[in-house]
Amino acid sequence: MLLKPGQNRTSRGDLQTATTRGVMTDRKPEAPMSFIDSSENYRYAWYLRPVLALLRRRSGVVPEPVRLWARVPLAFLGFQLMNLALERKSSPLGGTLRALVRTRIAQLNSCHFCVDLNASHALDRGATPEQLQDLAGFRESPRFNEAEKAALAYAEAITGTRIEIDPDLIGRLRQAFGDDGIVELAALAAHQNLSAKFNAALGVPAQGYCMSGHGMAAPD
Template sequence: MSYIETPPNHRFPWYVRLFLANQRRRYGRELEPARLWARSPIVFAALSLLYGALDRKSSPIEPALRTLVTVRVSQINWCAFCVDINSATALKRGLTEVHLESLHCFEESPLFDDRVKAALAYAGAVTYSDRQVDAALMARLKSHFDDEAVIELTALIAFQNLSSKFNSALDVSAQGFCKLPPRFDAW
């Protein structure tokens, strides 16, 4: 149960109702973050468009890596909902439970190649407030990604920080999409 609840009879604009109906078809229920964001319909619409742009098929960042990045950012930000739904997405995108369980020690894990490790290190540097992206990390990243991919990766990380910090601040719970227990890392 989150700190702010949307009353079941809350009247959303028509375009939000369409979006929520699609969630009911896709997930079997409405997602609590969507109901919260939808309380500000214009912001909700903008966020929905941004997410769609970042998760499109033609993105220069492949789906599995996008998902690893979103799970890692969600872990750092202590967002139970985000870890839950993004972990379920990861499993659908061909990643394994072992991949997800190894995210906290990705630098040492043989499961991840240098490209994935660079992206995850970058996600951490952008997400942790006591870290910065330095020239060495950017060089490491650019050895695997062109400028357009770095921009998209940065946008994805920023979006996931927005989403996971919103959900974490409002104490949005996991909705049971993934059977893995959420792992949070405070280091």
């Protein structure tokens, strides 16, 4: 997915050095890393170098999942394009709801990076810390409305190893979002499952988005 910028900035000279001949070398040695050591010099596809350079210029670092996805260039581009489509302003699903759904799916997949990133996005978009604390038990929480509970229940059902959807749940979703909204929600859940499973499978750690941006730990 397109990732939230961090707090550090870098100079134009550093940017030029980091992207010379397609080699990205901006990871700090002490930073947590995935199973794949992307601190080593890696020659990315020529057509991805401007994208990676732009990310680094904007945020000071190219996040670990981006580095890993970029090793498979066409898959990286497809993943990013799908993310742009799902996160467009005209989506029938609100931005806060999208972030909550993504966070819950990340929790179920034990993707610490995705929980951290999407919880931070949820807070940016108006979710409360209490909602994040209650997210795993949303069904019993008074902090979520019926539409949110239906969307989260659907996301959980999609994330399970055996997908079984209650027809009553589809009825609740149709009332809240319409048929196009249900399709959008299914696509969002599938995309986030892809992202979370990819990151968890490669051991990508959390990178402190919630703490640096909001002064709180990411929800479990």
